[in-house]
Amino acid sequence: MSKMDDLRALREARYERHVARGAQPAPPRRPVQPQAAEPERPTAATTDSSADELCGHRNMSGRTCTREKGHAAKSHRYS
Ligand SMILES: [Zn+2]
DSSP: OOHHHHHHHHHHHHHHHHHHTTOOOOOSOOOOOGGGOOOOOSSTTTSHHHHSOBOOOBOTTSOBOOSBTTOSSSSOOOO
16 A cells, blocks of 8 residues: 555545534634533544444455445445
8 A cells, every 4th residue: 555545545534524524514714602612522532533433344354444434435444
């Protein structure tokens, strides 16, 4: 695997996570509203990838797909 493939996989993963979050384009700019602040996530910061639900597809050698559940990418990823 080349470095470019790694980069592309990273980008795809980030995109899928973005889509899974609601597919809503972020507003360009929003005035800061004290009460509209996002609630803090207690443990999500440290267990970001492992906390997500995974596709779980198994390949021939018994590895598990590490993409998000219901990923849009056609191929599974085993890393
Ligand atoms: Zn998969």
